[in-house]
Amino acid sequence: MKVKFKYGIQTYSGTIDEMTFGSYRKGLLCIGRKYVVPRLTENNTAKGTIMKNLATVWADVSSGYKDEMKTYALRNAVNIPKNMLPPTSFSIWLKMMFLFSELDSGHIDLSTVTYTDIQTVGEDILSIAVAVENDYLAAVVGADELITNM
Numbered sequence: 001m002k003v004k005f006k007y008g009i010q011t012y013s014g015t016i017d018e019m020t021f022g023s024y025r026k027g028l029l030c031i032g033r034k035y036v037v038p039r040l041t042e043n044n045t046a047k048g049t050i051m052k053n054l055a056t057v058w059a060d061v062s063s064g065y066k067d068e069m070k071t072y073a074l075r076n077a078v079n080i081p082k083n084m085l086p087p088t089s090f091s092i093w094l095k096m097m098f099l100f101s102e103l104d105s106g107h108i109d110l111s112t113v114t115y116t117d118i119q120t121v122g123e124d125i126l127s128i129a130v131a132v133e134n135d136y137l138a139a140v141v142g143a144d145e146l147i148t149n150m
Contacts, residue, residue: 050110060115064148072128075140096136100125
C-alpha cells in the first residue's frame with residue numbers, strides 16, 4: 001500500500017511495528033507491507049554453522065596476521081570502485097577460506113575445520129604473501145612483505 005507520513009517526512013526504508021517500508025522513485029514514493037519473517041532453509045543453517053566456526057577460528061589467528069590482513073585490506077582498497085565500501089580484513093579472510101575449501105573440495109570442511117587443521121593442511125594460505133602467490137588473494141603492492149603466519 002502507498003504510505004503517507006506526517007511532519008514533512010516523505011519516505012522511509014526499514015521495519016517498524018510489524019510493517020516494512022520501502023523508498024522508491026528517489027525518495028518520492030513510500031510503499032508499506034506487513035513484515036513476514038523469512039523461512040529458514042537448510043542452506044541458511046549450513047552457512048550459519050560455517051560462519052560460526054570460521055569466526056571461532058579467526059579468534060585463534062595470531063594478532064600479527066590480523067594486523068597484516070588489515071594492511072592488505074587497505075592496500076587492496078585501490079581495486080574497489082569509488083561507490084562501494086572496501087571489504088574488511090575478516091571478510092577478505094572469509095573469501096580466501098571459501099576459495100581454499102572450494103579448490104580443495106572434500107578435504108576441508110569449513111563447518112568443522114579448526115585452527116590446528118589450517119596450520120597442518122593450509123600451507124598454501126598460511127601467510128598473506130603465500131596466499132597471494134598461490135592465487136587465493138588478489139595481488140597488491142607490497143604483498144610479498146606480509147609474511148606473518150596465521
